[in-house]
Amino acid sequence: MKNNSGHDMTSHSGHGGARPGGLSVSEGGYTLQFDSTILSTGVQTVTFRVIGPDGQPVTEFTPEHEKELHLIAVRRDTAGFQHVHPVMDRKGTWSVELALEPGDWRFFADIHPAGHDGAMTLGIDASVAGQYDPRPLPGETRTAHVGAYTVTLDGELTPGEASDLTLTVSRDGRPVTDLQPYLGAYGHLVALRVGDLGYLHVHPEGAPDDGTTEPGPEITFMATAPSGGTYRLYLDFRHADGVRTAEFTVPATAASSRSGAAPQAAPAHTDHRHGHHTHHADHAHR
Incomplete structure (x- = not known):
C-alpha cells in the first residue's frame, strides 16, 4: 500500500503485510x-x-x-x-x-x-564478542522520552488489518510544529516482531512537499501487523538539525480481544549520536 508520495506504508518485503521482511538472508x-x-x-x-x-x-x-x-x-x-x-x-x-x-x-x-x-x-x-548481559524486554510503552523530547503513541496494531498509528512529538512540554524532513518524510517507523525480529518498515501518510501534511506535532502511519504478538517500534524524526529515535513496546491483538471492545467477526532511553560514538536513542543518523 502506498501513500500519495509513493512511500510504501506496509513492508519492504513486497508481501503487503502478509509476512514481515528480513527473515531471510x-x-x-x-x-x-x-x-x-x-x-x-x-x-x-x-x-x-x-x-x-x-x-x-x-x-x-x-x-x-x-x-x-x-x-x-x-x-x-x-x-x-x-x-x-x-x-x-x-x-x-x-x-x-x-x-x-x-x-x-x-x-x-x-x-x-x-x-x-x-x-x-x-x-x-x-x-x-564479549560478555553479554541481555536486557529484559521493556513492558508495554506508549510514551518515550528522548532528551528534551516526549513522544506519545496512539493507536493499536491489529493482526492482518491496516491500522493508524499516530505519534505526537513535544519538546519541553510544547508541541513540535516544525519537524524537518528526513529521507523524504517527517518520520520513519520500524517495527520488529519480538521472538524472530520479523521486520516492518512503515512510512507516514503524506509527505513534506504535498501541500497538506503538517510538520508536526503529529505523524500518522498506517501499519499492518502480520500476526499477533509483541512488537518493538522505533520512530526516527528530525528536529533542530538532529535525528532522534523514540522506542516503544506494543502488543498486536485482535480488536475483539481488547478490553471494552465489542465482539467482531474474524477478519477475512538510550542516545546514540553516531558522531559521538555513544549508544543512545537521541542520535544523528547517517
Missing part, C-alpha cells in the same frame, strides 16, 4: 553477504555486499526514500537500534561505521536492485 535471487559475521565490540567499520542472481555483487540500485540502501542494526534483545546509510564502492562493497555491544545482532538491508520489480528487506545474523 536471500530473496528473489539476491543474498546479503557480510565480510564477517563475528564482530568486535565498540565502534568499527562493517563491510558487506548484496550478491545478485549472477553470483556477482550488485552495483546498481534504485533509491528508496533518498538512499540506495538502508541498514538497520539491532541486538536480538531489541537493544542498540541503529538506522544508518552505508557507502558503496565501485565493486559493490558497502561500508559503514557502527557502535556495537557484545551479543547476538540482526542486520536488515532495505534495497531495490535496479531492474528488480520491487524493494525487499534481507536479514543476517552476526555475533559481537
Whole structure:
C-alpha cells in the first residue's frame, strides 16, 4: 500500500503485510553477504555486499526514500537500534561505521536492485564478542522520552488489518510544529516482531512537499501487523538539525480481544549520536 508520495506504508518485503521482511538472508535471487559475521565490540567499520542472481555483487540500485540502501542494526534483545546509510564502492562493497555491544545482532538491508520489480528487506545474523548481559524486554510503552523530547503513541496494531498509528512529538512540554524532513518524510517507523525480529518498515501518510501534511506535532502511519504478538517500534524524526529515535513496546491483538471492545467477526532511553560514538536513542543518523 502506498501513500500519495509513493512511500510504501506496509513492508519492504513486497508481501503487503502478509509476512514481515528480513527473515531471510536471500530473496528473489539476491543474498546479503557480510565480510564477517563475528564482530568486535565498540565502534568499527562493517563491510558487506548484496550478491545478485549472477553470483556477482550488485552495483546498481534504485533509491528508496533518498538512499540506495538502508541498514538497520539491532541486538536480538531489541537493544542498540541503529538506522544508518552505508557507502558503496565501485565493486559493490558497502561500508559503514557502527557502535556495537557484545551479543547476538540482526542486520536488515532495505534495497531495490535496479531492474528488480520491487524493494525487499534481507536479514543476517552476526555475533559481537564479549560478555553479554541481555536486557529484559521493556513492558508495554506508549510514551518515550528522548532528551528534551516526549513522544506519545496512539493507536493499536491489529493482526492482518491496516491500522493508524499516530505519534505526537513535544519538546519541553510544547508541541513540535516544525519537524524537518528526513529521507523524504517527517518520520520513519520500524517495527520488529519480538521472538524472530520479523521486520516492518512503515512510512507516514503524506509527505513534506504535498501541500497538506503538517510538520508536526503529529505523524500518522498506517501499519499492518502480520500476526499477533509483541512488537518493538522505533520512530526516527528530525528536529533542530538532529535525528532522534523514540522506542516503544506494543502488543498486536485482535480488536475483539481488547478490553471494552465489542465482539467482531474474524477478519477475512538510550542516545546514540553516531558522531559521538555513544549508544543512545537521541542520535544523528547517517
